[in-house]
Amino acid sequence: MRSTFRRQWLAAALGSLMLVAAPAGAQETYPTKPIRVVVPYTPGGVSDAVTRLVMQKLSDRLKNPIVVDNQAGANGQVGSAQVARAAPDGYTLLVVVAAHAINPSLYSKMSYAPLKDLVGVSQFGHIPLLVVSSAQLPPTNLKDFIAWAKANPKSATFASSGTGSGAQLSAELFAQTVGAEMTHVPYKGMAPALPDLFSGQVAMAFDSVQTMMPQVKAGKLRALAITSAKRWPAAPDVPTMAEQGYASLTGGSWIGLLAPAKTPQAILDKLSTETQAALDSPEVHAKLIEYGIDPVGGTPKQFDTFIQSESKRWADVVKNAGIKLE
Template sequence: MKGRSLFRVAALAMSLGFGFMAMTSPAKAETKYPEHAAKVVVGFSPGGTTDVLARIVAKGLSDELGESFVVENKAGAGSNIATDLVARAKPDGYTLLMMAITTTINQTLYNNIKFNVEKDFAPVALVAKVPNVLVANKNMPYNSVKELVDHAKAKPEDVIYGSSGSGTSMHLSGELFKQQAGIEMLHIPYGGSGPAMTALLGGQVHVMFDNMPSSAPHIKAGSLKPFAITSASRSPAFPDVPTLQELGYPNFTVDSWFGIVAPAGTPKEIVDKLNATIEKILSKPEVVEQLDGLGAVTEKNTPEQFGAFISAETKSWGDVIRKGGISVD
């Protein structure tokens, strides 16, 4: 009898032990990530807004999670090289992409795209939005959106607008404005926002939709005339500049945005851990100050909300591109 009792006690202890292991192992798996260095891939050269934001996030992740998150720049093909690289990477949380609005534009813009922005990625977190601003050379004869539209209607093709390149948010903001205002403007693409700004200041182009951070110093110096903000609300940096929605374009909302995504199939617990950590990083006072300096705005979001946002952006820009007959081989 004594032997049987000891056997029962031992069996019970073993079953409790296995049960405890079963209960604790998922929690253990959750806390293991990351176990070694990870990389955040950027589809543009160092120094641009995408790269700057990626470095802010990478530093924060390194500090919070105790492993290095290194930014890797893979410029080319309008960020498609980097996007395709991450889409094909192992879905283990160690290869991330700082996705920009450009990727959702490229999905329709390019004829031979290799990835599907809605199927090949696990959205992690929307990091920031940066408004575009419609600006004009200070010597132009128009001083408001209404005067610009009236001038373009009276003199078709007399207005030239510049951009940082075909397919960028600056270019497609111009195309969207043309469609909604019912006007024509000649588009001249440049090899980056720097050359485009030089052309605008020099009068080679007359107007431009530009990211707020690069136009702000010229607006303050009086070299550019700001006509409207493309976001849904006014910018705290220029509270007197109206939004295009206020000026009678209710469907005009364009924010250059940036967010972290991982390859599709990345475990949910890793995605959720990254999302929670990024949200924590973005709420730190020193990071808020950095983002304010870029004219960037953040908003709390879940991976599911970011995924819905990516889908909406892909559809919206697809409509604009198809309507404008724009494509890149």
């Protein structure tokens, strides 16, 4: 009788251990098939190039194929909605930029809830913006430009790559912070705006170091500030916003990796750890700096917290500027 009871107890205990261990073991085998990473923008842009760079290294580390799939449209909403509706199993992921946190404030109706239907995996990096003005205008530094803008409200214009873009919102936040009345001039991309910036028809703009620094070196634009936390290697003579008394204007855009909500935490953690290792590799780190991106990394929780703070920050700017898109 005692022997029979002991065998039953051991069988029950072993069964319990197997039940507890099974989920962890299942996660340890991830991934076992190709991972699809959606980029909700067209091929060839910075977000696409960065994604392919990081995913190649992540694929090497996971010893598993990763397929990058461009699904552009509606300021990132088309591809993002696909991933929001995907199975939360770690095999469909999404790369987003700052628009992900801004869209809920710009659009009254969306087919998914960006901050609820998607969760953070890892932030790839910050994208500081260079603040430039036309070399045809009198101001040669940020302080003088602010004084000029206040004295010349009709001429105080800023270009952007489109209504609701990060470039517009950064300039709107700048105007709100310094107390200057400035008029937005939207273009279909920043390239069409450059001739008007060169001639002085448009006064200033916020855009990537990679795009604007060559124009500064050519003498067509003046660099007034950069939104990075510290001076940027490719623009060492350009002071930061914080150095000039505007610490609240530090930031710019960013890029990172998300997964559908309810993806198991063990999978998120594994992806985050391996992404961090990919970002820390010398070749990826150097290439990101070349692209004008400050590598970050971090945990899923840290990225979620950051996205929530960004959403609040830009919601206030959108509201104060009265921007709405349909």
